[in-house]
Amino acid sequence: QVQLVESGGGVVQLGRSLRLSCAASGFTFSSYGMHWVRQAPGKGLEWVAVMSNDGNNKFYADSVKGRFTISRDNSKNTLYLQMNSLRAEDTAVYFCAKDALEMSTLFDYWGQGTLVTVSS
Amino acid sequence: SYVLTQPPSVSVAPGKTARITCGGNNIGSKSVHWYQQKPGQAPVLVVYDDSDRPSGIPERFSGSNSGNTATLTISRVEAGDEADYYCQVWESSNGHPNWVFGGGTQLTVL
DSSP states (O other): EEEEEEEEEEEEEOOOOOOEEEEESSSSSSOOOOOEEEEETSOOEEEEEETTTTSOOOEEOOOTTTTEEEETTTTTTTTEEOOOSOOGGEEEEEEEHHHHHHHOOEEEEOOHHHHEEOOO | OOOBBOOSSEEEESSSOOEEEEEEETTHHHHOOEEEEESSSSSEEEETTBBBTTTSOOOOOOEETTTTEEEEESSSOOGGGGEEEEEEEEEEETTEEEEEEOOEEEEHHH
């Protein structure tokens, strides 16, 4: 069965950096696009970034463009999110989510999430 | 960017039918997906492409989409259906794709 396990969250100071990881199993990782979606405490879902299955295409939400970088290592079945210049409004649970195809319109499986808290 | 509007909350008695709406400009021309999220858990896809169900999702969950409103319908509501529900679409502006969520609807089973 599909499993997505995020790690790397924690408390980080304003302006600092953090790297999240998402270990995938139960499917052919290199065949599917992968996303990061976040959820601020008590708020709704916000799409953050996507990378196509082969790594050739990536896109970001305007709120993180220029600060966050998505990457993947298909040999390790792992997705990453490098977060720089963190702001208070980046505080959220970060979910990795599997795309239904190489890059489609929906997310068919989600991880349990990892909490990032940006403090002053 | 594209905006999806959901009611903050919907309440329904057990055994009745719950309808959760998702409003957007000409949303009927887009594919709408619905996710269920229980407290402290990851979202789960319950309806995709307006009205299809992933394997394992009960037939009680159905969807429709026309004009400016998409609707998630849950028939014969059970206590276990109590959760937040989010609609989602994909849009592209100037070649830049964006995956858009509604604000979410909290379903309360009375």
